[in-house]
Amino acid sequence: xxxxxxxxIKPSGAGEGPYLDVRDLKxxxxxxxxxxxxxxxxxxSIERGKTLxxxxxxxxxxxxxxxxxxxxxxxxxxxxxxxxxxxxxxxVGKPIDSIRQLRGQxxxxxxxxxxxxxxxxxxxGDQIVEAYQIHNKxxxxxxxxxxxxxxxxxxxxxxxxxxxxxxxxFSGGMRQRAMIAMALSCxxxxxxxxxxxxxxxxxxxxxxxxxxxxxxxxxxxxVLMITHDLGVVAELxxxxxxxxxxxxxxxxxxxxxxxxxxHPYTWGLLGSMPRFDKPPTERLLPIKGTPPSLIxxxxxxxxxxxxxxxxxxxxRCVRERPELLGDDHQIAxxxxxxxxxxxxxxxxxxxxx
Amino acid sequence: MVTxxxxxxxxxxxxxxxxxxxxRYVGKSADPNTIQATVKKLGFDKPLHVQYWDWVTGVVAGxxxxxxxxxxxxxxxxxxxxxxxxxxxxxxxxxRFPVTLSLAVGAAVIxxxxxxxxxxxxxxxxxxxxxxxxxxxxxxxxxLPIFWTGLVSLAIFSYQLGWTAPGGSFTPITENPIKWAYDxxxxxxxxxxxxxxxYARLTRAGMLETMSEDYIRTARAKGLPERTVVVKHGLRxxxxxxxxxxxxxxxxxxxxxxxxxxxxSLPGLGQMALQGTxxxxxxxxxxxxxxxxxxxxxxxxxxxxxxxxxDPRVRTR
Numbered sequence: 001x002x003x004x005x006x007x008x009i010k011p012s013g014a015g016e017g018p019y020l021d022v023r024d025l026k027x028x029x030x031x032x033x034x035x036x037x038x039x040x041x042x043x044x045s046i047e048r049g050k051t052l053x054x055x056x057x058x059x060x061x062x063x064x065x066x067x068x069x070x071x072x073x074x075x076x077x078x079x080x081x082x083x084x085x086x087x088x089x090x091x092v093g094k095p096i097d098s099i100r101q102l103r104g105q106x107x108x109x110x111x112x113x114x115x116x117x118x119x120x121x122x123x124x125g126d127q128i129v130e131a132y133q134i135h136n137k138x139x140x141x142x143x144x145x146x147x148x149x150x151x152x153x154x155x156x157x158x159x160x161x162x163x164x165x166x167x168x169x170f171s172g173g174m175r176q177r178a179m180i181a182m183a184l185s186c187x188x189x190x191x192x193x194x195x196x197x198x199x200x201x202x203x204x205x206x207x208x209x210x211x212x213x214x215x216x217x218x219x220x221x222x223v224l225m226i227t228h229d230l231g232v233v234a235e236l237x238x239x240x241x242x243x244x245x246x247x248x249x250x251x252x253x254x255x256x257x258x259x260x261x262x263h264p265y266t267w268g269l270l271g272s273m274p275r276f277d278k279p280p281t282e283r284l285l286p287i288k289g290t291p292p293s294l295i296x297x298x299x300x301x302x303x304x305x306x307x308x309x310x311x312x313x314x315x316r317c318v319r320e321r322p323e324l325l326g327d328d329h330q331i332a333x334x335x336x337x338x339x340x341x342x343x344x345x346x347x348x349x350x351x352x353x
Numbered sequence: 354m355v356t357x358x359x360x361x362x363x364x365x366x367x368x369x370x371x372x373x374x375x376x377r378y379v380g381k382s383a384d385p386n387t388i389q390a391t392v393k394k395l396g397f398d399k400p401l402h403v404q405y406w407d408w409v410t411g412v413v414a415g416x417x418x419x420x421x422x423x424x425x426x427x428x429x430x431x432x433x434x435x436x437x438x439x440x441x442x443x444x445x446x447x448x449r450f451p452v453t454l455s456l457a458v459g460a461a462v463i464x465x466x467x468x469x470x471x472x473x474x475x476x477x478x479x480x481x482x483x484x485x486x487x488x489x490x491x492x493x494x495x496x497l498p499i500f501w502t503g504l505v506s507l508a509i510f511s512y513q514l515g516w517t518a519p520g521g522s523f524t525p526i527t528e529n530p531i532k533w534a535y536d537x538x539x540x541x542x543x544x545x546x547x548x549x550x551x552y553a554r555l556t557r558a559g560m561l562e563t564m565s566e567d568y569i570r571t572a573r574a575k576g577l578p579e580r581t582v583v584v585k586h587g588l589r590x591x592x593x594x595x596x597x598x599x600x601x602x603x604x605x606x607x608x609x610x611x612x613x614x615x616x617x618s619l620p621g622l623g624q625m626a627l628q629g630t631x632x633x634x635x636x637x638x639x640x641x642x643x644x645x646x647x648x649x650x651x652x653x654x655x656x657x658x659x660x661x662x663x664d665p666r667v668r669t670r
Binding site: 070072100101102103104105108109111113116117118119120121123130131134135166168179182 | 566567568570571572573574575576577578579586589590663664665666
């Protein structure tokens with residue numbers, strides 16, 4: 001009896017364990033300049049109803065990761081290794097045509113700039129209808145009604161009128177709502193949001209994040225939130241993965257990463273986040289230097305040229321690449337865990353908290 | 354304005370006097386009195402702007418022309434009388450127009466279908482052998498002049514192989530559509546080769562650009578089949594600039610494809626313009642220029658209207 005009870009409480013379709021499971025993903029591009037290791041051995045997983053935030057600077061491999069989950073790397077020079085499991089389906093090595101069946105239906109994506117991500121020549125309604133009709137055998141009329149319902153659900157006023165508008169007639173926030181309506185039209189189990197608020201006004205950003213959170217609850221989907229904005233992940237994410245130069249620097253729950261971060265790069269990210277609860281006279285603490293070239297990574301730890309703490313470890317940072325270690329809170333750093341925690345509480349936390 | 358600048362000013366700038374222009378009409382052996390009379394009759398003694406005004410009103414409202422042996426009515430749009438044959442120009446234009454139109458329409462159908470599809474395939478298979486071969490041929494197609502490709506293809510396909518008509522004949526489509534197409538096949542292909550090449554390059558460039566747009570990625574992310582992505586989302590956008598260029602090209606062609614018509618001895622407007630130029634028959638040349646201008650303008654208008662349908666962003670502005 002008890003097993004049946006627990007079964008029925010579970011959301012429909014939810015299996016045991018994570019819905020999206022990525023193991024040791026490598027995405028390499030062969031270019032004229034050399035091998036670009038955009039993603040080099042990344043593992044993470046998301047359960048239904050949970051949100052994972054991937055944070056990192058431009059070029060850290062966030063978007064490449066999401067594109068490979070969608071199977072959108074069409075370039076011949078892309079080499080994808082490792083394992084991406086969605087439900088029970090393995091994406092890596094799957095023929096493109098069967099990945100196509102999953103797109104939209106099982107996994108959907110929201111893009112950064114909704115103006116350029118929506119086709120300028122078709123109405124918003126047509127584009128949602130199109131997305132719905134690929135995977136559902138319904139009449140045009142039904143599909144249209146569904147599109148109106150979706151627009152209503154994402155908070156677009158007068159959806160039965162606005163459905164015939166073109167993307168350029170929408171405001172930025174409306175466009176992103178329409179984009180979300182399109183992504184959710186087939187009730188996907190996995191929603192990938194690639195910088196969904198970057199191109200939007202700050203006031204609209206909060207609304208869109210609220211909307212994504214509400215819809216996630218309603219659809220019970222797994223959400224992968226990709227962003228360079230720590231504020232966004234703080235708002236939404238259950239788990240956070242910090243990426244640097246194609247690899248995972250720190251991976252843990254939102255609480256662990258925000259309140260007890262142990263990687264110098266995460267400290268740097270937290271230090272460069274503007275805060276309103278601090279006097280404006282205090283300066284931000286940007287990370288010095290620029291992200292490394294993915295063709296010629298620094299030897300040892302990829303972060304070592306920018307790291308303030310490498311003297312405390314010495315040679316090892318330049319010689320040996322740190323492995324991602326830890327049970328639920330994983331960090332790739334040569335500093336001993338106790339020393340890291342010490343540095344955080346004594347030196348970093350007072351400055352950024 | 355253009356006709357005024359070119360055809361009323363030019364003869365004067367080139368040193369022609371009213372008398373020397375009248376001579377073209379009556380012949381060199383005519384006595385001075387006849388020449389003077391002709392100068393008066395054709396209005397060469399009037400100031401240029403008056404001549405131009407006469408010509409414009411003739412086009413718009415028609416005019417009565419004094420032929421010496423009485424008057425003749427030239428109803429609107431009056432394009433005047435030929436200096437050489439003394440016959441009105443309009444009937445000749447009417448007779449020649451279908452030839453040029455047939456040539457232009459047939460060639461356009463071929464070059465648009467062929468050029469655009471080659472362009473799309475080239476863009477999708479960028480860097481492949483097909484792409485390289487197609488672009489090399491396109492480069493050749495753009496560079497080779499029609500009088501060369503025309504004559505060479507005539508020599509091979511008509512005279513050597515006997516597959517196509519030897520040129521010089523035209524059958525109206527209303528009489529015999531098969532003969533019509535047979536007569537025009539080689540001119541169509543020759544003319545289309547030039548344009549296909551240009552359109553293939555344009556389409557390829559346009560497709561390469563659109564296929565890297567964000568909305569193409571969105572279309573793929575929806576799970577659309579690649580065909581739909583390419584045609585409905587990619588080509589649809591890439592075609593817009595091509596429509597513009599097509600309007601211009603087609604309008605110009607209707608005013609006569611001089612080289613093609615000459616190479617294949619087709620009795621079209623282009624040939625008429627050439628004959629007019631060769632024989633100093635000013636009214637003929639002016640007539641063809643006017644027709645070209647009118648059709649370029651009409652085609653541009655059509656392009657603008659088609660734009661309204663193609664690009665919704667234009668509508669609301």
